[in-house]
Amino acid sequence: MPSIMIADRDPNERTGIGWLVSSCAIPYEKVLSAGTMAEVFQLMESQTPDVICLELDMVGKGQWDRLKLLVDQYRPTVLVTTAEATFERAMQGIELNARDLWVKPQTPEYIRRVLTRCCQDQSYRMQMSQETTGVTGRAGEVSYLDLFFPRPLHGRTYPIMLAQLEDPKHHPELLRFFEDYPFRDKPVLLPLGDVIVGVFPDDTHEPQTLFHQTGKRLLMDWEAMSDAPLFLVMYDSKEREQSLNEKYLDAIQALHIRFFKGYRQLTIVERQVNWTMIDPFLTPSEQRLWVDMLHGGDPEVLKQWMYRHFSYKEEPYPEPGLLRIRLTSILAQVRRYMKSHGLDNGDLEQEYHRVFETILYSPILYRIVAEMLLFIQRLMDLVQNQREEVRVDVIEQAIRYMERRFTDSGLRLEDVARHVDRSPAYFSTLLTQKQGTSFRQLLTSLRVKEAQRLLLETSLSVGEIAERSGFVNANYFSKIFKEKTGTTPRLLRNQKKR
The missing domain is CATH 1.20.272 (Zinc Finger, Delta Prime; domain 3)
Structure with missing residues (x-):
């Protein structure tokens, strides 16, 4: 038997219509009551009433789109009531495909007749659905054999759903979600190793948009309760000669679209996916x-x-x-x-x-x-x-070479550059960048430092010290020594004696 939800802000209105249903023995299995739109949405999703008697004045502007989406998804018979007999209210009733519009107050006899007729119509629809629908979880007409073998479906066009999580460990949780979900038409669920297949009842009169909306609601509701990323394929081909196995294979191909889109996405396909062929190798x-x-x-x-x-x-x-x-x-x-x-x-x-x-x-x-x-x-x-280390190594090698050869008065930039296997110009630039000094300045500094040591530690003549330090002659040595130290070689030695 069908169920009915009475949605009105006035508790007396809800009580009155509920009493009318029970006192007149109108055979509704359940009579649900809602005083707010939050309760309306909750009951529509959890109880899926077959008939809804809704006060239009209680629907807020921000709630209208969700109401229409739920009505499209669950397809209840809608009756609307209002205290304002306006064109706007009439248009809202038309948007909801309302069976009737009641302007308050309405006579009990008229309400009884409408509710009775709606109950009878719903009972008839449920009976016809049970007789003609070939897919249910209990009947078992569709099974794993239909997925893997091209068995004929006798002209039926079952829509198919493929659901895949990024982490397959959460698939049992996803399966329980589908089993408890308030589908308008319950699919047969066929879990596989890495994907859950859902086969919906054949309904040639059901618009594809409603099937697509079901997919959007599924993805949205799953993400509201779980962090596990989901990719959903809704396949609804109307080719009547296509077996469920062929549909499944096409849907599996569509599942690979997640390679480009990522998870947390819904892909809707109505035919086989046509991939573009490319040259896989670099030219x-x-x-x-x-x-x-x-x-x-x-x-x-x-x-x-x-x-x-x-x-x-x-x-x-x-x-x-x-x-x-x-x-x-x-x-x-x-x-x-x-x-x-x-x-x-x-x-x-x-x-x-x-x-x-x-x-x-x-x-x-x-x-x-x-x-x-x-x-x-x-x-x-x-x-x-590596390149930076090589540059540093080159300078260190060059300095060590100069420290061994600076006493040679003929030592040139070209000699050191050749030793480290670099061009003279490149080596000169690199030395300036790394040490902040030129080749000539570095060489002179090494020679003067050695001359200072010899002046203080030996009794060699100035001429002998100049020669051993790598200077060409004593006069040039004395000139350079004074420029670098501020004193002459003899004055430095005399200071040591005093």
């Missing part, structure tokens, strides 16, 4: 470009290239498997870059294999791209550090 020019970008060391350039080539906003999408191959083709160029800089070992080698597995198995494209960019950024940073 020779693209390979050269990647070599240049990697050795150029600018991660922003790489990032923009990846975003241009792997940001897909709308259909048609490329076939996901081919896209994964293309990403591995890019990773091959990164591998060569690693080897050329001796980075294919230890933790970096393990991280490379982890990125490779991410490309093969991650369900979401943007995560793969993000992982690759982070890995490439780390490689570039390490290569840059």
